[in-house]
């Protein structure tokens with residue numbers, strides 16, 4: 001007898017463990033025996049690392065015991081299979097802090113998608129090293145934090161960022177064309193919790209002014225890359241990439257304007273993938289389930 005979908009509690013289970021024959025049968029049986037009504041499964045067994053990765057959506061329509069009992073039983077299986085897993089309610093909306101400098105095209109798309117209910121996140125605020133985006137952010141009813149920075153005040157400014165993230169229990173920091181390099185210490189603290197949009201088709205043209213670099217090289221494709229932030233500038237695991245065709249007549253300014261769409265699209269998609277727990281970090285690479 002199926003009740004209305006709205007009555008069910010829905011969950012997202014992500015897991016990784018050493019791969020071996022019969023693994024799927026074993027944890028599928030565990031899900032079945034504990035009444036997990038599976039509605040979606042995506043998985044990948046990495047042939048190089050021999051690690052099995054899976055993302056499972058299920059609900060409790062057939063569960064006779066609560067999710068806490070499910071966790072206790074699944075914990076036992078996880079130990080047996082040397083499995084790392086994360087289980088959360090599908091209703092949880094990750095808390096996201098945005099960072100900008102002066103360009104607001106990526107910020108605009110993120111705020112529009114958030115306001116329109118397309119991005120399942122709670123934006124706790126926006127900070128910037130410049131005041132330019134204050135009015136725009138406050139138009140959306142969000143707090144704007146002006147954190148100016150100089151080489152000398154960088155440690156204090158990054159402390160402001162960390163304190164804000166702590167105070168608001170931030171799950172994800174999104175650098176939406178935030179043009180400051182985060183210190184190694186901050187990158188370590190934000191490992192896997194900070195996404196940047198770089199305005200080139202990485203690994204080409206890392207660092208500052210990538211469109212000028214692209215123009216000077218005479219490329220026929222420009223791109224944008226959303227990646228996790230690491231201490232190695234623009235070297236973090238790649239999440240999403242977008243490209244656009246250009247030619248000999250495309251100026252640097254043309255590239256900057258053409259690139260805005262690619263940057264905003266790539267970043268918004270990367271944020272969605274992250275907050276839906278679809279990204280598995282796999283060394284220097286990502287698996288998108």
Ligand SMILES: Nc1nc2c(c(=O)[nH]1)N[C@@H](CN(C=O)c1ccc(C(=O)N[C@@H](CCC(=O)O)C(=O)O)cc1)CN2
Nearest residue numbers: 179180181182196197198199207208229230231233234
């Ligand atoms: N630790 C990291 N910080 C940041 C990353 C990253 O991958 N690791 N990505 C950048 C974004 N970025 C390109 O997308 C970028 C931003 C700024 C610069 C840069 O050189 N800026 C200033 C120097 C600023 C500073 O010293 O903090 C400059 O133009 O000289 C290069 C690339 C965001 N941060």
